[in-house]
Amino acid sequence: MSTSPSAGLLAAIFMGITPGYISRSVAGSYDNEAIAIFLLVFTFYLWIKSLKEGSALWGALTALFYGYMVSAWGGYVFITNLLPLHAFVLICMGRYSPRLYISYTTWYALGTLASMQIPFVGFLPIRSSEHMSALGVFGLLQIVAFVEFIRQQLPSKQFQTLLRSLVLVIFVVAFGGLVLLTVSGTIAPWTGRFYSLWDTGYAKIHIPIIASVSEHQPTAWPAFFFDLNMLIWLFPAGVYMCFRNLKDEQVFIIIYAVLASYFAGVMVRLMLTLTPVVCVAAAIALSQILDTYLVAETPKTVSPVNGNADVTKNLAQAVPDTLRSTRNPLVGIYSYGSKAMIVGTTMSYLFLFVLHCTWVTSNAYSSPSVVLASRLPDGSQHIIDDYREAYYWLRQNTAENAKVMSWWDYGYQIGGMADRPTLVDNNTWNNTHIATVGKAMSSREEVSYPIMRQHEVDYVLVVFGGLLGYSGDDINKFLWMVRIAAGIWPDEVKERDFFTPRGEYRVDDEATPTMRNSLMYKMSYYNYNALFPAGQAQDRVRGSRLPAQGPELSTLEEAFTSENWIIRIYKVKDLDNLGRDHQSAVAFEKGGKKKKAGKRRGPRVLRVE
Known part of the structure; x- marks a missing residue:
């Protein structure tokens, strides 16, 4: 070139x-x-x-x-x-x-x-x-x-x-x-x-x-x-x-x-x-x-040709005495000191460039994404191994054909490290398939549960960084799940419902009912209040104090939470003997108790379609 x-x-x-x-x-x-x-x-x-x-x-x-x-x-x-x-x-x-x-x-x-x-x-x-x-x-x-x-x-x-x-x-x-x-x-x-x-x-x-x-x-x-x-x-x-x-x-x-x-x-x-x-x-x-400044020789002065001699002489006489160096017709930097300074500066830049490349490569691009590292106050390094811990638990404690639902970002990791099939992964080209997971995560439990049952999901995995301050969690990615789902089901999932009247995206007491009832919100903050004194639960990523009353789950049960609460895995509950999901069974039982408290009725025959 x-x-x-x-x-x-x-x-x-x-x-x-x-x-x-x-x-x-x-x-x-x-x-x-x-x-x-x-x-x-x-x-x-x-x-x-x-x-x-x-x-x-x-x-x-x-x-x-x-x-x-x-x-x-x-x-x-x-x-x-x-x-x-x-x-x-x-x-x-x-x-x-x-x-x-x-x-x-x-x-x-x-x-x-x-x-x-x-x-x-x-x-x-x-x-x-x-x-x-x-x-x-x-x-x-x-x-x-x-x-x-x-x-x-x-x-x-x-x-x-x-x-x-x-x-x-x-x-x-x-x-x-x-x-x-x-x-x-x-x-x-x-x-x-x-x-x-x-x-x-x-x-x-x-x-x-x-x-x-x-x-x-x-x-x-x-x-x-x-x-x-x-x-x-x-x-x-x-x-x-x-x-x-x-x-x-x-x-x-x-x-x-x-x-x-x-x-x-x-x-x-x-x-x-x-x-x-x-x-x-x-x-x-x-x-x-x-190549220019590593040459030690000084080029020879080119003598003027014909009528140019008088012009050169007149120009030289017009230059003030304070600028004697410019009387020389050679233009450029030819002294050894000047050349050495330029070459030395260039080499210094190259050394600094090597130092920068080494630092960036070792600190930013040489650590696997499943292992996180942080610095303690004394300067020592602390390894956060929640991802591998969770994937190892999945490999050891779930059936080989157990299907895991998570956002597609973690599909390759679950497939490669936990050796479990996933609903979507990094190579899923079907936008509707990914939108289905987004709809399940952003909807109420009574909407999400049939979706998970239809796709034979056994476990649901979410990433939550509120305790440790890990900003790459699913709550921060949640709006993208909502937008992708809204692109397929605009009448059922609406992004505006997740923002407050002032247009804020919040997870505290002022969070919208749609946000607080979504499956993603419930899975992220389920039992989180138990780690703090009453009414003092904090989300360190969003900088918010959470509601005193935490969310409840009826169709999922907590199966695993990693050491730093970064990975949370929930098991999808099975249908009861009458083919009802857990939430419907609880509602039916509550309705039965209310009727027993009133007028005594005769035995009732249930018909299962």
């Missing part, structure tokens, strides 16, 4: 330690992205190599690793749109060449076939709007190649007329065909995830399941400095230097930098796609600094 070989070495070093990249490739939070980001970068490398060589072999290798990327991560769509955009920009710049034709057509033909072998993808490359840009540029390249052939056969005037007519006709036909196929349903329209990248409020209104994920929130400014540190201000300098020597590969870096910067600002998780280009651009800028 750069004329200096040191830029590649610096980029490799940055990629190896930058927190924005390493956050998904450490043992504590190993995920698909650990493989996918390497494949993303390597696919881009092979694309640039094939474009420079004009080789079908390199194009085939690009397609091979693109297919591997498709199998590893859904973010492959970024490659699917970035490579066509690069080819399109090169065509618009008048840089069409046989090398571009060979590279792109080889990649598109073989890469599309490879991606279609993945069951998850199938025929999406020819039936979804996200892939239409790649197909469109493929068709455009065929037209451009045909036009280039015709241009060599016709006079220039006839060629210009033919070209304008051809471009207009093809554009109208292609656009009309795309609209027709989309309206008819042959080509799937843009997905909500795509719209959420261009309108940050779209997902919250239309697809709350996407907006509920913390990784899908807009990126805060401190996150850029936390994950990239000094690279964030070297990045624009590197992109600027690409404009100074605008080859095909530099054009690719500019396009990649602009797109990735925007997407990383819209969605936190896309910091992953921004980090590689930041490392490359920062390496280009830093290598230029080091």
